[in-house]
Amino acid sequence: MQLKGKWKIIGIIVFVLLLTTIVTASPGGEARTHYGMLSLLPPIVAILLAIMTKEVIPSLFIGLWVAGTMLASGNPIVGFGKSVETLWENLGDPWSARIVLTSLTMGGLVGVMRVGGGIDAVVQWITSRIKTVKGAMIATQLAGFIIFFEDYVNTLVVGTTMGPINDKHKISKEKFSYIVDSTAAPIACIAGISSWIAYMVGQIGSQFTQLDISYSPYLAYFRSIPFIIYNIIALVLLTYVILSQRDMGPMLAAERRARSTGKLLRDGAQPLINMNKDELKPEENCPKRLINFILPLASLIGLILVLMLTTGGWPKESFATAMGESSSSVALVWGSFGALVITILFYWAQGVAPLKRLFSGYIQGMQSIFVGTLILIFAWGIGAAIKQVGTAAFIVGATEGILSPQFIPIITFIAGALISFSTGTSYGTMAVLMPIVAPLVHGTSISAGMDPMTFMIPTIGAVFAGAVFGDHCSPISDTTIMSSMFTGADHIDHVNSQAPYALLAAVGALGGYIGVAIGLPAVVNLIIAAGITLGLFRVLSKPIMEHGQEQLKSNINS
Structure with a gap:
């Protein structure tokens, strides 16, 4: 500067x-x-x-x-x-401390896997089967879909494991972080069974109790999924972006830079993680065995999943109930530590690297993620501070006063998007909005002689959709930061390049909520939202590769 x-x-x-x-x-x-x-x-x-x-x-x-x-x-x-x-x-705070410890441990685990040849093994295996850039992006998206039960686990696992494959195919860090971020919170919120469910159902249930509504809170959540329009449209847009190989704005520039020059990051970028250190390269005679990737990953996912179920009361409770009632932060820190110990012992027993070298990889891996972890801590700090000064309460108060129940979902989505973007928290946004809009739609519906549940379900969906908007793209959102962290992206570049796509999905969602106000069926509202979003994207975007590679290089240089 x-x-x-x-x-x-x-x-x-x-x-x-x-x-x-x-x-x-x-x-x-x-x-x-x-x-x-x-x-x-x-x-x-x-x-x-x-x-x-x-x-x-x-x-x-x-x-x-x-x-x-x-x-x-x-x-x-x-x-x-x-x-x-x-x-x-x-x-x-115990929750924050566990997340910090998980992040550092995950960085250490990836460092050990680099030193032990596990990462190189899977890169060789996948790259021998994925022949195109589109194939690498689709594989990354599918990995995000598979790990649906927890957004933090999603960013941790997909970001660290799919990074080398995306690097191999010259996919920019901006695009890679967008794919990972778009399959984290948006998926976890609508999965039906995830670590989010207990909190979301609890928010609904507390309002139903106060309003004397004898309706299942979980069923209300389940029925609200088609009205969590932003999440669905964000995923639809992501799929179309990958299949069409088109981009717009900063993302287009980033992808053209990566494809034409091989620079996955812009000059001067500051990635939140650096796993390309020489200290992390495996020794020349280190065997590249696929099992050395599969076992650590399976240990990580398996331990986290089992611990989530255990902390949620399984097997006394059902699978869905236990997943909803689980303590994800406890499962994350226990699972990551357990996977780390298993990986070190497994590598050491094979003799792929000396124990001292493995521990060195662990330390180097933690160091590579330290800056991203610091950002996470500072984001939590400002989140707590703006809660104390009443940022969310002011935004909610400024958007109150809409008395027609059919318009409450669209106002709720707008308020939720503003709050979540400003505060960077989806849970906090839900906690602020739900106690206000649920009684509001209940009271106005009764005054209008309508069944309160007619617009109660869409309003609940709008709360969740608005809350996820900020979680998806706010610079101070923990999942946005973690997406930058575990994909090795510059955080501001990730936010700047992803924001136009999030805004397009939000514009489409607004069209869907207008359909809700008119009284159109849920599937029609989703079609309207998708049509608006994809139509705008088609107009605003351009093919990444125009007129061949040589023409592209000429355009970049000019």
Whole structure:
């Protein structure tokens, strides 16, 4: 960044902090109970600074500092201290600590698999069968579909295992991270059986109890799946993008760069993981056995799945109930540690590498993912801070007042998308929206002489769809960060290139919710949403490879 640009950024930061100090200063030194439109400032500052500077961690901390200053009654010095305090409080939370430990352990596991030749073995095996770029992308998407039961597991496993195959076929990191991210939260939310279900059904059930609705919360969730329009359309768009080999915007530039020059990352990019270190290369005489990839992966997935069921009460509880009631973070950390131990012992017993070399791979693997883990911690910090200043509550309040029940689903989706993008949390968005829109649609439906469940089910689906929009593409969403982390992408490049696709799916979803308001059948609404999204994409996109490779190179150079 040039000196002039640096001073511009510094000026913006100083101005924002001064504005926050002036507006939120309290003569009595007492913190305000609400901040109105000012509550939007922390996430907006963090997101805009991240895009402008391409430095995620400092940008997140500045946003956190702004929120801390607000909570400190306009005192930026005390606000700075509150910001640091928020970081350690969130890192000390057992759930957060388990996710951090899982991420580092997974990085270490991949490092061991690199040193032991497991990654090289699967690359050789798959590349001998996948002959095209399209085939590599389809394989990556199918891997995401298969690991449907947990979005974190999805990003961890698909990102780390399919990376070498995508690299082999010169698929840009931006495109690879988009495929992984699009088959994480969107899939887990509509899978019917996943770690999300207990939370989602619990949100529905608490409202049904308060409203005295004698209807199965799980059945309500199941019936709402066709109305979680954004998730479905995001997956439809992803499939079409892969099959058509067309792209648009920053993604098109990224794919053309990768295909024509072999550069999977732009010059100056800062990937959140680097598994191409010389220290991680297997020794020349290391055998490339496919079992050395299959066993670690099977151990990882199997242990996580069994532990999720166990923590959910299986076998006393049914499979679906146990999966819904499971503690995914506990299963992740236990499963990743278990898979790591099994892999090290298995490799050592074969003699593919000395024990010291395997442990060195473990350390190098953890180091390669450290920056991404730090971003995750800072994202949690700003998420907690903006919850305290009431960002979500303000957005919800600003979108209330729509009294016609048929329009509540579309308003709910818009509010949910804004909240989830601003806060980076799908669960938090659900927790904020559901207690407001469920009573709202219930009351307005009764006043209009309608069956409350007519628009209750679509509204529930709209809550989940809006919540996943931000989880899918917000720069401060943990799954968005983890997608960048485990695919080796520059985080801001991932967000910038994926955002246009997420917005297209959101526009299509809005068309679907208009169909809901009109009273069209669910399948027709999905067709409308898909038609809008795919039609816009077709108009805005271009083939990645136009007029052959030589013509493409000529276009890039010009």
